[in-house]
Amino acid sequence: MARLRSxxxxxxxxxxxxxxxxxxxxLLPLWYLIDQATSQGFGAVWDEIVQDRTLWLVLxxxxxxxxxxxxxxxxxxxxxxxxxxxxxPGRRIWHVALTVPLAIPSYVAAYTxxxxxxxxxxxxGAALVLTLGSFPYVxxxxxxxxxxxxxxxxxxxxxxxxAPWRVLLTVSVRQVRPAIGAGALLVALYVLSDFGAVxxxxxxxxxxxxxxxxxxxxxxxxxAILACVLVxxxxxxxxxxxxxxxxxxxxxxxxxxPRPQQAVALGRATPVALGFTTAVLAxxxxxxxxxxxxxxxxxLSADFxxxxxxxxxxxxxxxxAAGALxxxxxxxxxxxxxxxxxxxxxxxxxRATYIGHGLPAIVxxxxxxxxxxxxxxxxxxxxxxxxxAYAVLFLPLGVGAVRGAVEQSPVVLxxxxxxxxxxxxxxxxxxxxxxxxxxxxxxxxxxxxTAVKELPATLLLHPTGSETLAMGLWSNTNIGRYAAAAPYxxxxxxxxxxxxxxxxxxxxxxxxxxxxxxxP
Amino acid sequence: MKRSTRQGLRKLAALTAxxxxxxxxxxxxxxxxxxxxxxxxxxxxxxxxxxNVELIEPLVEIFEKESGIDVELRGxxxxxxxxxxxxxxxxxxxxxxxxxxxxxxxxxxxxxQFEKLPADIIDLVPDTYxxxxxxxxxxxxxxxxxxxxxxxxPDPPTEIDGLLDPQWKGQLGxxxxxxxxxxxxxxxxxLRGEDGARDxxxxxxxxxxxxxxxxxxxxxxxxxxxxxxxxxNHYYLYELIDEVGADKVTAKNxxxxxxxxxxxxxVAGVGILASAPHRDAxxxxxxxxxxxxxxxxxxxxxxxxxxxxxxxxxEGVPSLDSLEPPEIxxxxxxxxxxxxxxxxxxxxLTR
Numbered sequence: 001m002a003r004l005r006s007x008x009x010x011x012x013x014x015x016x017x018x019x020x021x022x023x024x025x026x027l028l029p030l031w032y033l034i035d036q037a038t039s040q041g042f043g044a045v046w047d048e049i050v051q052d053r054t055l056w057l058v059l060x061x062x063x064x065x066x067x068x069x070x071x072x073x074x075x076x077x078x079x080x081x082x083x084x085x086x087x088x089p090g091r092r093i094w095h096v097a098l099t100v101p102l103a104i105p106s107y108v109a110a111y112t113x114x115x116x117x118x119x120x121x122x123x124x125g126a127a128l129v130l131t132l133g134s135f136p137y138v139x140x141x142x143x144x145x146x147x148x149x150x151x152x153x154x155x156x157x158x159x160x161x162x163a164p165w166r167v168l169l170t171v172s173v174r175q176v177r178p179a180i181g182a183g184a185l186l187v188a189l190y191v192l193s194d195f196g197a198v199x200x201x202x203x204x205x206x207x208x209x210x211x212x213x214x215x216x217x218x219x220x221x222x223x224a225i226l227a228c229v230l231v232x233x234x235x236x237x238x239x240x241x242x243x244x245x246x247x248x249x250x251x252x253x254x255x256x257x258p259r260p261q262q263a264v265a266l267g268r269a270t271p272v273a274l275g276f277t278t279a280v281l282a283x284x285x286x287x288x289x290x291x292x293x294x295x296x297x298x299x300l301s302a303d304f305x306x307x308x309x310x311x312x313x314x315x316x317x318x319x320x321a322a323g324a325l326x327x328x329x330x331x332x333x334x335x336x337x338x339x340x341x342x343x344x345x346x347x348x349x350x351r352a353t354y355i356g357h358g359l360p361a362i363v364x365x366x367x368x369x370x371x372x373x374x375x376x377x378x379x380x381x382x383x384x385x386x387x388x389a390y391a392v393l394f395l396p397l398g399v400g401a402v403r404g405a406v407e408q409s410p411v412v413l414x415x416x417x418x419x420x421x422x423x424x425x426x427x428x429x430x431x432x433x434x435x436x437x438x439x440x441x442x443x444x445x446x447x448x449x450t451a452v453k454e455l456p457a458t459l460l461l462h463p464t465g466s467e468t469l470a471m472g473l474w475s476n477t478n479i480g481r482y483a484a485a486a487p488y489x490x491x492x493x494x495x496x497x498x499x500x501x502x503x504x505x506x507x508x509x510x511x512x513x514x515x516x517x518x519x520p
Numbered sequence: 521m522k523r524s525t526r527q528g529l530r531k532l533a534a535l536t537a538x539x540x541x542x543x544x545x546x547x548x549x550x551x552x553x554x555x556x557x558x559x560x561x562x563x564x565x566x567x568x569x570x571x572n573v574e575l576i577e578p579l580v581e582i583f584e585k586e587s588g589i590d591v592e593l594r595g596x597x598x599x600x601x602x603x604x605x606x607x608x609x610x611x612x613x614x615x616x617x618x619x620x621x622x623x624x625x626x627x628x629x630x631x632x633q634f635e636k637l638p639a640d641i642i643d644l645v646p647d648t649y650x651x652x653x654x655x656x657x658x659x660x661x662x663x664x665x666x667x668x669x670x671x672x673x674p675d676p677p678t679e680i681d682g683l684l685d686p687q688w689k690g691q692l693g694x695x696x697x698x699x700x701x702x703x704x705x706x707x708x709x710x711l712r713g714e715d716g717a718r719d720x721x722x723x724x725x726x727x728x729x730x731x732x733x734x735x736x737x738x739x740x741x742x743x744x745x746x747x748x749x750x751x752x753n754h755y756y757l758y759e760l761i762d763e764v765g766a767d768k769v770t771a772k773n774x775x776x777x778x779x780x781x782x783x784x785x786x787v788a789g790v791g792i793l794a795s796a797p798h799r800d801a802x803x804x805x806x807x808x809x810x811x812x813x814x815x816x817x818x819x820x821x822x823x824x825x826x827x828x829x830x831x832x833x834x835e836g837v838p839s840l841d842s843l844e845p846p847e848i849x850x851x852x853x854x855x856x857x858x859x860x861x862x863x864x865x866x867x868x869l870t871r
Contacts, residue, residue: 032607044833049865115733202697202731204864212860215599218627220606306646362600366607381613459596459602464566473593479572480736 004437012424015333016345022330023352025388026395029359032367033231036224053209056234059436063207064127064198071131072187075280076138078219079182081168082273083144086264087297094277095143096400096500101284102136102449105470108489109133114200126201130191132284132294136189137446140500141401144442145179146172148408152260164264178245178407182400187221189234189358206230207360211215214362215298234358238351249423280494296486308472309487313495314468319458320381320451323390327447328398330391332440333338336401336432340411353399356392364393365457370384372461382463389457394450398443405439406432441503452492471497544840564590566613566803568605570598570620571788583808589801600622605793606631615796616805620788621703622658626851629655633801636790637806644810645827649787651851658787658850660818661753661810661825664704666774666782667739672748676774680708680782683749686722693738693750696868698789699784700735700753706859707848709786714862721866737830743771751782755823758834762823766836775845785845786853787827 009209037045048054082088083095110129114121120128149172157167159353198205200352210230213223267274331353337352368389374381379385418428431438455470462468469492476485534772564695569576573595578824580591596604598620605612605628612633628634634655639694642654668676672691679684683692695701711716732738738750739760757773776783790809808814813829815826823834833839862868 100734111733115737118731118733121731130580199697200733202869204869212857215597215856218599218602218606218624218854220603278593362603364601368601369604369607373608377611456600462594464592464594471595475572479575480734481574484574 007022014425015337018330018333019337019346019349019362020477022395023328023349024355026392028392029356029364030231032370033224033227033363035370036221037228039221044221045225045228046475049223049229054226054229055203057206057209058229059191060204061233064123064130064190064203064205067127067136068130068191069184069187071127072138073180073184074134075131075135076183077137077142077173079139079277079280080142080146081173082277085172086142086273087266087270088273088277089270090143094281096497098139098277098444098502099136099449100493101133101281102228102287102446103453103471103492104133104288105196105455106133106194107131107200108473109148109288110200112288112476113329116291116442118349123203126198126203126205127203129445130194131195132249132280133197134187134190135280135284136449137186137397138180140382140441140446141179141183141404142176142364142441144401144438145404145408147438150205154209154262166461168264179404181241181245182404185237185354186357186396186400188237189354192234192237192358192362193231195362206233209447210360211362214366217407222365223363227359230359231355234355235351240353242351255479256301285493289490292486295482296484296490298483308467309469311489312469312472312488313463313491314472316452316468316492316495317384319466319468320390320448320454321463322492323389323394323451324444325371326387327394328402328440328444331398331443332402332433333445335399335439336406336428336436337476338399339353339403339406343484345510350399350403353395357394358398359392361456362455363462364389366393368457369460381398386458386461389461390447390451390454393457394447397446397450401439401443402436402445403439405442408439409435443497445503449496452495466499521656524654532808535831546737557853558635559845563798563801564592565615565798565805566592566594567615567616567618567805568601569593569595570601570617570624572620575822576618579809579814579822581814583805587801587804587808589804591805591827602627605633609633610795612793612795613797614793614797615802616790618659618788618790618840619656621699621853622656622789622850623703623706623854624698625651625656625789625791626854627655629653629682630854633794635794635796638803641803641806643845644829648785648845649827649850651791652849656789656791657806657810658789658827660822661785661787661812661827661840663775663845664700664751664780664784665754665757666749666780667742667752668749668774669742669747669770670743671770672745676749676772678774679776679778679780681720683751684720684727686727687769688727688748690728690730690794691748692724692727693732693741693747693749695734695752696731696863697733697812698735701751702856702859702863703786703787703853704751704782704784705863706853707846708781709855709859710848711781711846712812712853714858718866720861721868725866725868739771740832743769745770751766754837755834757865758783758823758837761836775838779789779844779846781846782850783843783845785825785840785843787850788824793860 003106028126036240045250083091089095106129109132110125113125113129153175154167158164163168164443193207195207195211198207199211206229210226213219213226218245334350334353337346368385372385376385413435417431417512441481453470455474458471460470462471469488473488473492474484476488477483522811545725573593578591580593584591592651601617602619602624605614605617617628618627636654637657642657645657649661650656663751666676677685705717705721710722712720726836732741735752735756738752739756741747742750743760754773754775757771761769790806792799796802810828812831815828815831818824819826819831819834823837825840826832860869
């Protein structure tokens with residue numbers, strides 16, 4: 001064992017085993033889908049798929065996906081650059097606030113818009129609501145990647161005479177392309193799976209027919225067949241993203257720990273930058289929150305039950321924390337492996353973890369019901385199964401974040417660690433993960449933020465006797481008790497700011513140049 | 521190398537154990553609010569409720585007090601819960617499925633997952649509002665009506681075709697995503713055939729109806745005089761009267777007679793699962809729902825129609841006997857998928 005082994009030799013078994021386990025978890029829904037889809041024979045499968053309407057609906061979904069993903073990349077990248085790399089006033093507050101829109105359920109956001117302007121319904125309304133609710137999928141990984149960049153490259157560019165803003169565009173943003181791609185993939189998959197926004201906005205997308213098959217046809221077999229089409233589309237997205245990403249070519253070669261970043265002085269552009277972040281937040285967060293306040297004030301059904309909301313808050317925290325913990329435990333080995341090794345098995349494992357995110361949550365929920373009653377009866381309708389369902393739904397949020405962060409940290413340091421006699425696990429723990437901490441933190445925040453608003457799986461699988469904020473919000477809006485629903489929504493929004501706040505502090509995403517007195 | 525592998529394994533095992541401990545701790549914490557089916561004397565009845573939990577919780581509390589039986593309400597959308605029951609099969613922990621509409625009950629009944637209800641329960645409710653094979657029974661009813669503004673419509677139509685009159689162009693409202701609207705269109709299909717229903721819908725579209733988010737908004741728009749009329753459920757008007765007082769409400773309900781499709785009466789109802797772990801308690805719960813107390817609750821709290829003889833309808837609402845709903849087997853309302861296809865085809869469902 002005297003020879004220095006390159007980390008590219010072969011995947012360490014101790015990472016590979018949990019990674020494969022994660023992939024198996026992520027593929028659990030396929031068991032249910034295949035069982036259901038083939039329950040009426042393969043002829044039925046073929047008939048259902050080969051219809052003009054199927055293609056038409058897939059195209060409608062793809063159109064929406066293209067527009068929303070583009071919008072999210074533009075908003076997410078600009079916001080991340082402004083917050084992490086410039087002298088934008090109040091950056092720490094912006095950083096937290098810009099992630100909160102993720103926690104607003106899409107049907108609530110859509111409802112506030114469409115009840116204000118009914119004519120907004122349709123493609124435009126759906127695209128607006130989905131873009132405003134999903135850009136944090138891009139913002140968070142990009143902000144965390146930007147914060148890990150080695151300023152040396154930028155300094156070289158500056159010394160060669162490039163203006164600061166050109167350095168940002170040509171050097172900084174280009175270096176975080178993998179993070180942008182990972183975020184864009186999450187957005188694209190989410191748009192495929194969403195029903196809340198397209199349902200309320202009455203834009204007939206592919207997820208409509210899947211929900212329709214459950215809701216009005218009571219036909220799980222048909223829903224499963226159609227969901228398989230979505231799995232295929234999601235697989236194409238995932239493969240395309242990993243092809244575009246290619247091999248990580250921008251890694252830091254210098255010191256292990258990044259030096260403090262230099263913030264680009266915005267100068268006279270400050271009002272424009274502030275205007276941008278304010279406008280984004282006003283639309284994504286301000287608009288729904290103001291509407292909630294109006295609902296609450298109208299007050300006819302406002303029986304503000306502090307006890308009920310407190311206990312819903314506790315249940316939400318418990319389920320989302322359990323879900324985030326399990327998701328990250330599964331995501332770290334997959335992300336760490338995928339960053340360093342491109343073998344076929346590793347690629348398969350990584351791609352498998354993305355499937356769940358592209359499927360409507362009702363499909364995942366029912367597949368976990370199926371898994372629960374057939375395999376995991378003792379934990380059926382108990383917390384561990386809810387956590388497992390969250391892991392299936394949100395694994396890629398963690399995997400993408402971990403992978404991006406590990407890719408950015410220098411391989412050389414790991415090799416040095418190995419040569420000093422560290423075991424592969426010790427290298428992972430003491431070097432790789434420590435350097436990738438901001439990415440792991442961003443992933444955890446993403447998973448928690450998304451889990452607190454999760455509804456379909458939570459409704460079917462929650463431990464009997466518990467009620468989450470999202471459930472309370474839903475059951476009140478469902479019967480038009482908007483005033484009673486408002487406190488649940490407000491608590492959800494407040495809760496959603498906690499993970500980013502805590503994790504930003506822990507991982508010091510913004511710390512280096514906060515010392516410069518740029519924040520209030 | 522070997523040593524470090526073993527160390528790594530040990531750590532992995534410790535991590536797994538910690539996770540399991542954490543998870544089981546959570547599950548204990550999470551389920552402490554309710555009992556476990558297996559834990560001894562106290563019976564805990566599990567009800568999958570497609571009816572809103574906020575609405576029926578007060579009723580369930582009365583039942584718990586009177587019977588000494590604990591009830592665990594698992595709320596959700598009626599169709600999602602139906603799908604859950606179909607997926608669970610015989611392993612379902614549910615005793616009872618309390619559904620918002622007859623179509624979902626029919627879908628579960630079709631798979632044989634409901635047991636037959638005894639005659640003394642079934643006979644409490646008129647034939648029209650229960651399953652022909654006794655697998656489910658209605659617990660409360662709701663009628664489709666036309667809500668109208670008497671200032672704009674002094675002489676409201678007595679049949680659904682009255683909405684097609686060109687004089688109402690641009691003055692009609694409806695809620696295209698509402699489940700009760702879909703049930704109405706299903707009834708229209710069943711009564712007039714696909715072509716008849718398409719014809720009605722196309723003429724309705726020609727009158728340029730305005731789409732609203734839900735029935736309550738249609739009601740408010742009619743009451744405010746923004747539009748003249750709209751087809752909704754009967755109880756929305758009484759909810760408004762209850763909230764703001766009768767003297768402040770302008771809108772009125774027009775009940776359609778003569779078996780008009782626009783006067784469809786649908787029910788919420790219950791079925792007991794054949795696999796129910798607590799059959800006797802489940803029967804007691806269903807009897808309670810059809811008892812005077814619960815029936816009065818539906819009439820006063822949600823302004824729905826009681827279905828059991830001898831219980832008065834909500835104040836100011838015409839009696840169930842006086843209605844002349846279309847003759848439809850409510851279980852047939854599960855052909856909603858075709859309805860949605862038709863609505864999408866004529867362009868009323870989506871944009």
